[in-house]
Amino acid sequence: MRQLLLILIGILFYKTSHAQLVSKVEDPVEWVNPLMGTNSKPELSNGNTYPAIAVPWGMNFWTPQTGKMGNGWAYRYDADKIRGFKQTHQPSPWMNDYGQFVIMPVTGKLKFNEDDRASWFSHKSEISKPYYYSVYLADADVTAEITPTERAAQFRFTFPKTDSAFVVVDALDKGSYIKILPKERKIIGYTSKFARGPLPKNFKNYFIIEFSKSFTLSKTWRKNTLVKDSLELLSDHTGAVIGFKTAKAEQVTARVASSFISFEQAQLNLDRELAKDSFDQTREKAKAVWNKTLSAISVEGGTVEQTKTFYSSFYRTVMFPHKMYELDAQNKIVHWSPYNGQVLPGYMFAGTGFWDTFRALYPFLNLLYPSINKEMQEGLLNAYKEGGWLPEWSSPAYANIMIGNNSASVVSEAYLKGLRGYDIEKLYEALIHGANNEGPMTAVGRAGVKYYNELGYVPYDVKINENAARTLEYAYDDFAIYQLGKALGKPKSETDLYLQRSMNYKNLFDPATGLMRGKNKDGSFQSPFNPFKWGDAFTEGNSWHYSWSVFHDVEGLAQLMGGHKQFVNKLDSVFTLPPIYDESYYGGVIHEIREMQIANMGQYAHGNQPIQHMIYLYNYAGAPWKAQYWVRETMDRMYNSSPDGYCGDEDNGQTSAWYIFSAMGFYPVTPASDQYVLGAPLFKKVTVNLENGKKIEIDAAQNSATNKYVKDLLYNGKSYPNTWLSHKELMKGAKLNFVLQDQPNEKRGVDPNTFPYSVSTDKSIK
Secondary structure, three states: OHHHHHHHHHHHHHHHHHOOEEOOOOOHHHHOOOOOOOOOEOOEOOOOOOOOEOOOOOOOEEEEEOOOOOOOOOOOOOOOEEOEEEEEOOOEOOOEOEOOEEEEEEEOOOOOOOOOOOEEOOHHHEEEEOOEEEEEEOOOOEEEEEEEOOOEEEEEEEEOOEEEEEEEEEOOOOOEEEEEEHHHOEEEEEEOOEOOOOOOOOOOEEEEEEEOOOOOEEEEEEOOEEEOOOOEEEEOOEEEEEEEEEOOOEEEEEEEEEEOOOHHHHHHHHHHHHOOOOHHHHHHHHHHHHHHHHOOEEEEOEEHHHHHHHHHHHHHHOOOOEEOEEEOOOOOEEEEOOOOOOEEEOOOEEOEEHHHHOOOHHHHHHHHOHHHHHHHHHHHHHHHHHHOOOOOEEOOOEOOOOOOOOHHHHHHHHHHOOOOOOOHHHHHHHHHHHHOOEOOOOOOEOOOHHHHHHHOOOOOOOOOOOHHHHHHHHHHHHHHHHHHHHHOOOOHHHHHHHHHHHHHHHHHEEOOOOEEOOEOOOOOEOOOOOOOEOOOOOOOOOHHHHOOOOOOOHHHHHHHOOOHHHHHHHHHHHHHOOOOOEOOOOOOOOHHHHHHHHOOOOOOOOOOHHHOOHHHHHHHHOOHHHHHHHHHHHHHHHOOOOOOOOOOOOOOOHHHHHHHHHHHOEEOOOOOOOEEEEOOOOOOEEEEEOOOOOEEEEEOOOOOOOOOEEEEEEEOOEEOOOOEEEHHHHOOOEEEEEEEEOOOOOOOOOOHHHOOOOHHHOOOOO
16 A cells, blocks of 8 residues: 555655746746757758857857868767867768867877777766856866857866876868967967868968967977977968866866957957856856846746757757957957858858748847847848849858748848838848849759749759749749848839749649649649659659748638638648658658658648748638647647757757747748738746847636637737737837637638738739
């Protein structure tokens, strides 16, 4: 009997703790797990992230490096050894890195090669936070700690008693320079390594490292060989080793800063950002920056796991694009241009792909952090002036990867949502230029633009890959240009051209299948057609994923599919179809296919961007309760705060921004409009602290695992029938009271007058 009682008490304790709800979060950064998504590999992504030790939008990040030099998978959770601590600017393992170098403590035998210096470690002796990282390196018997600023960092190494304590600096291959200055207890150097190009020939990341202890040994090395007679070295692959004699538990600090401009600027960055601060002072300042940034949203009434997942995802939304600008001796903003190699005034950012991030990440910035996006818009303006085009993927300059002309959405949305104080006319010029010309590479400007402008689509049979996807994205981008042109008062003849082109999506709709399909130059549809075939006419997806990419005219799409009822049935089919696929275009199963296959959500592939908005489209056809159901299912099943916490590539804040928006209860289906489409909140209370001092208070007191359906919504105390929210009105401050229940309310949101924006229902268009 006593044993049974103990078992029952144990079960009760487990259920109580598992379902424990979190009240107000005072210290949001402590809820972040930077290891979320790190249990990934090329064959299967659970995020493809690394634990970035950084401050929001910092110029430099740091990460423990488990992979080999040049391996995009710099940190894998399943690894046993750490090879060093890398300064990184890597936006994705698929993009790899630029301007990176490595620092690593060792003891005993002098070891500098990346394999020889590697040390066993355990997650049990690893502390990973956004503002601080610590790990015990077992082979060296050294504890290494790191804490960051925007362009600098402090390291603290706790050594054992030894006369053979070393710090290795690896400037990596592809051209590097190193110099040891023993009297100054300093190492300087630069790396010119980058993965994506081309870049100007003078690309360098200059670094300075100052140590707290005098050196007993100073050696440079080239590849795998120590250099005996020189403390300065320029070669393909250079490095340095400095040594100390240490007492037990003696701490040696290294103060590090870098610059894309010069050694002098790197020193200035170090002196300004680290000043005379101790390691602990830098750590506390970094923590304070994180808490201020994450305090833009406060959540209450979720489970411990939901709260961890929310803030861990939040952390990912404020990293990229990262700053590439610096402050000169007169505190003026300057940058080295990855487009022409000159040092010029003004802002510059890098490390984002608009194909991913136009969907939710930039809308997130416009809502929460318009001031940083204003800097980013000025950075885009400088990119256009210096390179002649807007980047679609910057890493750090033009990268020839992915499709679309989605800078149109990023630029237009920012202005439409109230950002001012920069040369929008020049940016509009850039959009017009990009929309009507092929660029110097297929990922810049518009590949196939002549066909698109003349025929209304990019043909399948003219040797332009992913042609249907390009057509669909160009059509939305044209809508974005139309919206911006109208806001700027451009001639109607000009704006009407882009409005007309925004309807080009209709040219690819196949009535026979009810899906989007590649079309040949002569007007016939591509054949044979397999809607489950990935790639080919589409990008990292199939027709079932891309047929919903009509962000600006969902009503028009619904009518093509036969009306609202048939549209809802088609949406339902995404989840009821089996996860079958045709991978023949790729010659093998790419990781995005595998992530869809194993998710047990039919053809819904949340692990990649093209379909992430689809769930919210139920609102456009009078079935918002289905959106509420599937949004909650996706949040519950596809996200958690663990190392396998994502269901595909996180992608520079995009997949995390989907979660943050959805947890708040709305999502930007059409970024270049004023509207967010409703779902239902994940938490009992969310408070959004806007930069203008206003608040959006979102209450859902009845919220629970079962109460996920919206019975009613009160907006500032009044019943609100629409299934969308206005950005402009939210920016004035708002109180949203979601009344939730455990059954769908099939009467709310069925009136077409309550549906979100579509071009087809825009009465202002004549």
